[in-house]
Amino acid sequence: MIRLENVTKTYKGDVHALRDASADIQKGEFVFLVGPSGSGKSTFIRLLNKEERPDRGRIWVAGKDIDTLSSWKVPYLRRNIGCIFQDYKLLANKTVYENVAFALEVIGRPKHVIRTQVPAILELVGLAKKERNRPHELSGGEQQRVSIARAFVNRPLILLADEPTGNLDPTTSVGIMRLLEKINATGTTVVMATHDRSIVDTMRKRVIELDRGTIVRDQIRGVYA
């Protein structure tokens, strides 16, 4: 589903965000990216989404070599990839329902599809009762669940999560992880960058550890360190 081959990415001033990284992630896998701040976790994720381009190396996502993908096809690539972030990136002037519906609306899904899909996904993340609320009226955990609903409403093949529990307390984080596991169980590949030792240690999924841009460990049923 995802394949990196000797990928190197350097930012201005010789900062190596990723150095000769190779990895192969199968369909339906759940993978943690761990490592200290600045080790290249976010770059890894942004490369998969084609928000960044590698300096060297090749990347395949969902069967496509994304470096040769022409720019007008990038939006269609992104429809196969859901993304969630530490800061949720919800639109403050839209309700929960509208935030999720927006993701379908802007890729041209017909109204009747939106009317059935959005309530179903809000039910799945447990926010059916809050669909009329705005993001600022919700707790952090609830906001993250809205953003997961938005990322997953189009049933993507891959879900990329960049520190999704970074702003949440441990109890709420467990809830979010349950939700991601549920999504993973539907066959969606999940790649999650995290700092959270206890989450990684309790879930025992595949762990890829990065250190200053280099993959130093790739372990099935791994722990944080």
Added chain:
Amino acid sequence: MALRVDYVLRETASNLKRNFSLTFASLITVVVSLSLVGAALLIRQGVQNATQQWQGGVEFIVYMNPDASQDQIDAVGNSLRENPEVADVEFFTKDDAFREFQDLYRDSPEFRDLVDSPDILPTSWRVTPSTSDPQVIEQVGQQYVSQPGVYTVAFEQDAVEALFNASNALRNGVLVAALVLLVAAGLLILNTIRTAIFARRREIEVMKLVGATNWFIRVPFMLEGMIQGLIGAGLAYGTTVILNDVIQDRAQEGQSLALLDNFFVSGSDVHSTGLLLLVVGVLVGTVGSGIAVTRFLDV
């Protein structure tokens, strides 16, 4: 992928409302600049109408008597052609004269219909001299006044010349001002769109993330610029029509120079000028927003 019409219209309308002051500023600039363009074009059209007989360097006209014989007409024509001071001669038949008359007075039907047949109009020779010296031209023309069959010789008046020069200068000045303002209007529209893009950067970020196509993101902004250009041009159209009516009223009340009696612009001239303004307005709006979208949208 089909763009959803209701989505595009909703987004465009909310952008226009959100940036009301900037939208208003660009609108006013479009109106003023396009009104000036319209005025300049109408001045040109008006002068052309007022001086139709004197175009292409024609300096004097030898009018024949309506009942002049063909021999008399040919004699004058041959003599003109052989004259070394004459560069070009053109014969105007009764039908030509009738057509010109109809054209000249098409907006005053009462007067126009007084002449209902080409037969009562004189034929004429339109003469372009090879010299521009007014005294030589005067002398050449006067030779024909006493020829048999000649009714009269009419010279281009100094006033016509003066009107030509003054109107050309006026038109050019107005056109330059209009062009400068048009560029300003384009830049203002560009900045309005840039502000709209900035105000909606979070939404644009999310749209890119979930895979909205570039055109889907661009179109509402481009439409916003186009609408500003279109509304501005529409208002300029109205201004031009009103301006033309006012001038025409003045001219008919006889408050202006006698020469301006013919200085009118017909309805169809005004409307074709108006259509041109609409096209230019839409073009300026679309180009301005197009540049903003490609420079600041980064999609």
